[in-house]
Amino acid sequence: MRRHELAEFLRSRRERLTPERVGLVRGPRRRTPGLRREEVAHLSSVGVTWYTWLEQARDIQVSGQVLDAVARALLLDVSERAHLFALAGSQDPAPPAECPSVTPAVRAVLDQLGPIPACVQNSRYDILAYNRAYGLLLGDMDALAPQDRNCMWLAFTDERWRAAVVDLPATLRLMAAKFRAAMAGHLTEPAWQALLARLEGTSAEFREVWARREVVGQSSKAKYLRNAHVGLLHVEHTTLWLGPGTGARLVSYVPLDGRTRERLERLEELAGARGGMRGGVPVEV
Structure with missing residues (x-):
């Protein structure tokens, strides 16, 4: 069924050009x-017979690089390209830079959640967007380079982030277990492999906990954080999925007592006074 749907989709996109x-x-x-068909094959630099078989729903192997060439030849937009790779069951080697989950409406929700710190992450723990309170919750998010806005990277390498986590050893072990569970569906993807290699090449602490091969799913959890600006915070880490379980999610830190609520309000005021931004970074989703 998937091959036939792929064939019909390619035919429809070819005939409209x-x-x-x-x-x-x-x-x-x-x-x-x-x-x-031969024109699409020529524009894609693939064999005419191979492309014909693709449109005939033949059972053939299709690489991501070839699909990328076909998508470019057919002038597919972002949604059509994603649909093509989904039908082919293949990983896009050149995914779009902008995350479609971080829409203006999602950014508005982040802002309205203040003073509750909140951010949008993808399944690789890249931080795609955040509100003012989150920007100063575990360091200074605005000051970080875009490629460093990743929870796994920060937890194992950033001193300000690590200083804010009260029970650091247990947290690092839990994060590595969650990351391994999430990575099971992305083992061959270059972006995941690059992050893993970067962590293993930088942090001996990561290599140690990663070698345990522990896995655990996503769940809410009460925790203490030691904020450099307002002091100790008692919050519940919550997750709301914005799409499929492998996609983006909205992560928030809900105060569990009145004192924490007051301190988060002060933190948001401080971020506002400093001109805190609704951060975001274009990354692969």
């Missing part, structure tokens, strides 16, 4: 409503 849109000359005897 005119030769002029892709730089080809329309001949006088042309009867095809759009591009010919």
Whole structure:
């Protein structure tokens, strides 16, 4: 069923394209409503027979690199490209830079949650967006380089982040177990492999806990954080999924007592006075 759906989708995208849109000359005897199969194959630098088999729903192996070439030849937009790779059951080697889960509405929700610290993360723990309170919760998020805005990286390498976690050893072990469980569905993806290699090459502490091969799922958890600006915070770490379980999620730190609530209000005021931003970083989702 998936192969047939893929074949129909490719055929529909091919037939909607005119030769002029892709730089080809329309001949006088042309009867095809759009591009010919051999033209798509030529534009994609793949064999005509192979592309024909793809549109005939043959059981053939399709690499991500070839699908990338076909997507470019057919001028697919972001949604169409994602649909193509989903139908083919393949990983996109060049995913879009912007995360579609961080819409203006999601950013508005983040702002409205203040003074509750909140952020949007993907399953790789990249921090895609955050509100003012979160920006100063575990350090200074605005001061970090975009490639460093990742919870795993910060937990094992950033001294301010680590100083804010009261029970650091247990937290690091739990985070590594969650990361291993999440990575099971992304073992061959370059972005995940790059993060893993970066962690293993930098942190002996990560290598030690990673070698345990522990796994655990996502769950809410009460915890204490030691904020450098307002002091000890007692919060509940909560997760709301914005899409499938492997996609983006909204993470918040809800105060569990009145004192923590007051301190978070002061933290948000401080962030506002410092011109805290609703941060975000374009990353692969």
